[in-house]
Amino acid sequence: MYIVLHRIKKLIEDCSNGSKFSVLMQIETVADNFNKLTGELSTLLDVFPIHEMNLNDDVLELIVLIRKQCSESKKNKLGEEQINLRNDVVFVLEGIKREIVPNEEKLASIFEKLEIRDSSSCRSEIENLQEEIQNRNEEQSKSEIVALIGLVRYAKCVLFGASTPSSRNETLRRNQSLEIVVPADYRCPISLELMRDPVVVATGQTYDRGSIKLWMDSGHNTCPKTGQTLAHTDLIPNHALRNMIALWCKEQRIPFEGETVTVKVNGCVMNKTALEATRMTATFLVNKLTNGGLVSESCGIEETNAVVYELRVLAKTDSESRACIAEAGAIEILVRFLSYEVGLQHPSLQVNAVTTILNLSILEANKTRIMEIDGVLNGVAEVLRSGATWEAKANAAATVFSLTGVVAFRKRLGRKTRVVSGLVELAKCGPEGAKRDALAAILNLAADRETVARLVESGAVEMTAGIMAVMPEEAVTILEAVVKRGGLVAVAAAFVGIKKLGTVLREGSERARESAAATLVTMCRKGGSEIVAELAGIHGVERVIWELMAVGSVRGRRKAATLLRILRRWAAGLDGGETEGFTSTNTFVSTSTTVVVPTPTSLAQ
Incomplete structure (x- = not known):
């Protein structure tokens, strides 16, 4: 019993x-x-x-x-009433599948009978449906649930209007985004978000399954981080890292699931009904912005902000939603909310607008739209330089990072001085989460030789030296890329950071030590005796290099051996073998450039 x-x-x-x-x-x-x-x-x-x-x-x-x-x-x-209600729902879903917009009165009657009477209960219903997907095994069954989610999302906007999160949830979200700093190894290099299902690709790099799958499905056959061609497309689960992330989330009291609901939903076949419901929702929201626009009344602003927030949430769900929102013309409208004036008067609206564009940029086709639609890049640059909040600036930087995932766009973005200088300034002065977003974008831009010159002019080298003590791995990786492609000007600018590179060489992580050694090798080869002399002046540097040769990575050991050889040739007075050309004075000479190395006197000024 x-x-x-x-x-x-x-x-x-x-x-x-x-x-x-x-x-x-x-x-x-x-x-x-x-x-x-x-x-x-x-x-x-x-x-x-x-x-x-x-x-x-x-x-x-x-x-x-x-x-x-x-x-x-x-x-x-x-009961006959329950059967009729179920049939009404099926009738509405069939109509959506045939691209027929549901009758608002009929929709309201269904939701009233189910006692779903406001936006909050709609959100709860969506969450329950998303959980239901995880309990289903058959793809057809999952697909039906996805269609119901699309219906509830549409009805929520049409029947109860767009809504922003409660002030309590908004405060919690901002605190999580700005105060809880996710360790670099736990963040996906593509999305910059906490990995829930880390997988390893053919090059040995780790990504979140949803992000790398989207990258591959978009037609890419290269590793996003290294640029190497993938020998195969197998995704190997990184169980050790996943367990470490789960443990960290438990310590930080952050909910963790092995695979996010979004990935689960995307894993299902997006049927015609769900797709049309999403398209109707996107069209409805964009039309509200088109008809309402930005007005001066407080209630108008609140409604506009609520609609933009709904687009932000929808754009985060899946690729189909991102495509539908962009096709409805949302990007052109969102540009008007990126201005300095909007940020000054309505900071939440600016944050929601730039974050929506960020979420839309995840889809490859939308990257092209963002680059081509007039005013979008200038708007993102405006937020990056003078956004009302750190969150807005960080998401603008993340948008730039997303766009630089397309090699052809890196050069165009690098030509925009406001973008480059804005990223450098954010990396220099922003909170840690915003710094990481800016640094990720800078690293992608540094892959283009022409852009590196602008990075040097904007103070990127000095910035990396300034943050090297707190973010050594990111700083040294960027510095390595800059001195590799930036010529003697970059080497001269990096002169002041040699001692800090020595500290990283001694105390940094394996990856950071490897990058530090590679950076110093490049500087010594391009710079000459003054660089080598500065390196040799670091107390115990040879012992540190010997240690790296013994316990470092394969590349790290190779760079350390080269570095030791350079130091010994310099000590023996054999300057010519390992360098690209230098004189024994404080002036480096190339065929077209003369660069003066900073001396202690000039640094003091």
């Missing part, structure tokens, strides 16, 4: 706490389960030795009542 009662309790809880639409669509199965369980309970009560249990009158009366209810439930059939 205990087992039967427990099963009844579980079934009631699932129906009460789960998705109302899901229960409605399975109404016959749910009713049948209830009937079977009440039948089993009735049979058990019939043979239950009541008189031997010495029960009081109240308990006896309760048992008799339960018996009577169980007997009556056997005769009960599924």
Whole structure:
């Protein structure tokens, strides 16, 4: 009897706490389960030795009542009202599949009968449906749930209007984004977000499964981080890293799942109904912005901000949503909310607008739209340089990083001085999360030789020296790329950071030490004796290099051996073998450039 009662309790809880639409669509199965369980309970009560249990009158009366209810439930059939309601939902879904916009009154009647009466209950229903996907095994069944999610999203906007998160949730989200700094090794190099399902590609680099799969599905056959061609497209789960991330999330009290709901949803076949529901939702929201626009009244601003926030959330869900939003013309409208004036008066609106563009830029086709639509890049640059909040600036930097994922766009972005200088300034002065977004974009831009010259002019070398103590891995990686492609000007600018590179060489992570050694080799070869002399002046540098040769990575050991050879040739007075050309004075000479190395006197000025 205990087992039967427990099963009844579980079934009631699932129906009460789960998705109302899901229960409605399975109404016959749910009713049948209830009937079977009440039948089993009735049979058990019939043979239950009541008189031997010495029960009081109240308990006896309760048992008799339960018996009577169980007997009556056997005769009960599924109500016609529930069947009709289920048929109404199916009719609406079929109409959406045929691109017929649902009747608003009919939609309102369905949601009223299901007791979904506001935006909050719609959000809860969407969350319950997303959880339901994880409990389904068949793709067809999952696809039906995805269609219901699309319907609820559309109805939420049409029936109850767009809504922004509560002030409490907004504060919590900002605190998480600015105060909780995700370790670099736990962030996906593509999305810059915490990895939930880390996988290793053919080059040995680790990415979040959803991000790298999207990258490959977009037609790329190269590693986003290294640029190397992938020998195969197999994705190998990184279980060790996943366990470390899960442990870190537990310590930080951050919810963690092995695979996010978004990936699960994307894993299903996006059926015609779900796609059309998404397109209708995007069109409805964009039309509201087109008709309403940015007005001076407080209520108008709040409504505009709510609509932009809904687009932001929708753009984060999946590729189909990003495509639908862009096709509806959202990008052209969002540009107007990126201005300095909007940020000054309505900072939340500016944040939501730039974050929506960031989410849209994840889709490859949208990258081209963003680059080609007039005013978008200038708007992103405006937020990057003078955004009202650090969050806005960080997301503008992340947008630039996303766009630089296309090699052809790096040169165009690098030609925009405001973009380059804005990234350098953010990396220099922003909070740690914003710094990382800026540094990731700078590293991608540094792959273009022409852009490196602008990075040097904007103070990128000095910036890396300034942050090397707190973010050594990122700083040294960027410095390596800059001195490699920046010529003597970059080497001269990096002169002041040689001692800091020596510190990284001694105390940094394996990756940081490898990059530091590679940077110093490049500087010594391009710069000459003054650079080598500065390096040789670091106390115990040879011992540190010997240690790297013994325990470093393969590349690190190779660079350390080269560095040691350069130092020994310099000590022996053999300057010519390892350098590209220098003199024994403080002036480096190339065929077209003369660069003066900073001396202690000039540095003091």
